[in-house]
Amino acid sequence: MKLLVKTSLRYLWLSLATLIIAAGLLFWMLKFKVGEEMREQLHLSSDLIFNELKQGKTVMHPMVEIEKLDKQKFAETISFKDTLIYDPLQNEAENYYLLTERKLTNGQYYQVKVLTAYIGWSEYLKTIVGIFAAVLFLLLFVGALINHYGNRKLWQPFLINLARIRSHSIKSENKLVFEPSNIDEFKELNIVLAEADERNREQYIELKEFNENVSHELQTPLSIVRARLESISQLALTDEAAILLKEAKTSLERLRKINKGLLLLTKISNDQIDDPVSLSLSNTLAGQLETFAELFVANGLTLDINIKSTYVQADPNLAEILISNLITNTLVYSDRPGVVNIGLADGYLYFENPGPALPFSEKDIFVRFKKGKKGVGLGLAIVKQICQRYNWQISYSYTDRRHRFDITLN
Amino acid sequence: MKVLFVEDEPVLMQEMLQYFGTQGHLCESATTYFRAVDKVTSFDYDLIVLDLRLPDGSGLHLIPHIKKKTYNTGLIILTANNTLNDKLEGFKHGADDYLTKPFYVEELNARINAVYNRKTLNNQHTKTFGGFALDTQMKTLSFNGEQVTLTKKEYQLLLYFLLNADRVMSKSSIAEHIWGDHFDESDNFDAIYVHLTNLRKKLARHSGIDHIVTVYGLGYKFFSE
Structure with a gap:
């Protein structure tokens, strides 16, 4: 829910409650004051009539009923009453206020009834509710106008900054520039956001530099060690020395591959990858399969390939790594002899090979360094990372002793 | 074949000079950008193996000097950075091939031969x-x-x-x-x-x-x- 809608709703509920209370008070006050005024007026009329009776005049007033009372002894009383009297003109009963006074005048008891018409209280109530409903409506309308134009302007810097933050990339050379505001809260927010942006940029640059440093600083000693070990290989070595050297070389290759894989993973997750281009994934797949075809044959594996021309938006290097990692995976973890199914059609890529169940939980298949006995344990983590980068859905399943990877390309 | 190796790491330089010396090539070396510019502008080479990261400058800047001197010099770039960006940048500047560290000298030898065969016209097949x-x-x-x-x-x-x-x-x-x-x-x-x-x-x-x-x-x- 938008903030403006939320504040408007609160405003509406608060206005409603206030108006209901105000309407109640108004009704009650009106009823009290008007009633008092009418009573006074009826008293006055009654007093005037008794005065005239005292002077022996014949009193003929509309809305007045005078009655001589026969009995000798009456208590002098005065009473008010609401009554309904039929109005033939309007053909309906109307509200009247009635004062009945019994009084001894010139030795004769008279009962005088004085009437006055008034609008019924329910009519008052209806009118009040109507007026207040109109006020409520006006308040809402004006409130909405204020929200729409006034508050919108008020929130403008905030909304502009939000859009800027959203479109800002940490990779950008430029710092985030915030729209200034004279509202304290927004000012404070701008300061905090600017600081956060600065911190993020620093961390990003540090990380980037760290990657570049690792890449360069580790590759050089790796190169030296590799070159030296190769030179040692040229010397006349005993069998024992040859085995020791071989083990050293195997570990060095492993180190080199781990370094390379981790750097690639970091690069992808840090967005240090070139913009995607349109490329034929089917060509990439076919090319890689051609490279590996003999390895499948040498390992007693039959390839069942189904490729249809497919184009994707991706970095060619990453596409190649994705495919070759998955091919290598099927190659290494297949039961031999066996049939490997690889296909690409209708935006859908799959690799399926026979093999024993995973020695770890299925959900860990893409986790770094979760691996079988072979490999360095980064191949599938890299595959997953590449898929995530291009919003391709990858899933793994194992049924009937067959491993299967499905990738839905977008 | 006359080859110039531009590389700041002494061990790698030694390995390359040693191996390519036995291959019957005439090998020269430069360990800094400054010395490389000096060599490139003074002598003709059939092939130059160039490390992009030098202590006093980027190897990429050396390429114009090489191209100014002769168009026929083969150029192989070495780098520790395995990104497509560097690769494209290298080819754009006129590199003939590209090799990522760490590499095997045998592989470099194969690349040198391939580039040399492509570049020279009177080549013995x-x-x-x-x-x-x-x-x-x-x-x-x-x-x-x-x-x-x-x-x-x-x-x-x-x-x-x-x-x-x-x-x-x-x-x-x-x-x-x-x-x-x-x-x-x-x-x-x-x-x-x-x-x-x-x-x-x-x-x-x-x-x-x-x-x-x-x-x-x-x-x-x-x-x-």
Whole structure:
């Protein structure tokens, strides 16, 4: 829910409650004051009539009923009453206020009834509710106008900054520039956001530099060690020395591959990858399969390939790594002899090979360094990372002793 | 062939000079950008192997100096940075090939030969050994005039061995050359073994000599004699 809608709703509920209370008070006050005024007026009329009776005049007033009372002894009383009297003109009963006074005048008891018409209280109530409903409506309308134009302007810097933050990339050379505001809260927010942006940029640059440093600083000693070990290989070595050297070389290759894989993973997750281009994934797949075809044959594996021309938006290097990692995976973890199914059609890529169940939980298949006995344990983590980068859905399943990877390309 | 190596790391420089010296090339070295500019502007080279990261400047800036001097100099770039960006940048500036550290000197040798063969016009396409003749343009092998059929991989293997004769080559050097660095799994050295066995049989069937020997624990060695 938008903030403006939320504040408007609160405003509406608060206005409603206030108006209901105000309407109640108004009704009650009106009823009290008007009633008092009418009573006074009826008293006055009654007093005037008794005065005239005292002077022996014949009193003929509309809305007045005078009655001589026969009995000798009456208590002098005065009473008010609401009554309904039929109005033939309007053909309906109307509200009247009635004062009945019994009084001894010139030795004769008279009962005088004085009437006055008034609008019924329910009519008052209806009118009040109507007026207040109109006020409520006006308040809402004006409130909405204020929200729409006034508050919108008020929130403008905030909304502009939000859009800027959203479109800002940490990779950008430029710092985030915030729209200034004279509202304290927004000012404070701008300061905090600017600081956060600065911190993020620093961390990003540090990380980037760290990657570049690792890449360069580790590759050089790796190169030296590799070159030296190769030179040692040229010397006349005993069998024992040859085995020791071989083990050293195997570990060095492993180190080199781990370094390379981790750097690639970091690069992808840090967005240090070139913009995607349109490329034929089917060509990439076919090319890689051609490279590996003999390895499948040498390992007693039959390839069942189904490729249809497919184009994707991706970095060619990453596409190649994705495919070759998955091919290598099927190659290494297949039961031999066996049939490997690889296909690409209708935006859908799959690799399926026979093999024993995973020695770890299925959900860990893409986790770094979760691996079988072979490999360095980064191949599938890299595959997953590449898929995530291009919003391709990858899933793994194992049924009937067959491993299967499905990738839905977008 | 006259080759200039521009590389700031002394061990790598020594390894390259040592190996390519035995290949019969005339090798020179420069360990800084400044010295490299000096050499490039003063002498002609058939080929330059250039490390992009030098202590006093980027190797990329050296390329215009090389191109100004002669258009025919082959250029191979070395870098520790395996990004497509660097690769494209290198090719855009006129590099003929690109190699990521760490690399095998045998691989560099193969690249140097390929670039040199492409660049020079009066190039000799045939390499001979023990009665065999390998035509690097037609990609064919013959023994005393008789054609020997090779698969693509066997041809690649033989050329790689021939260029790096008398050197112990590790299985991973061979695997990387044939399948690239994506080839990740050492237990598939079986595939190399299969190709090698076939190649050895074909060579021995014609000449009666096994030119390739297995070096215990370390790899293979090719004898051209």
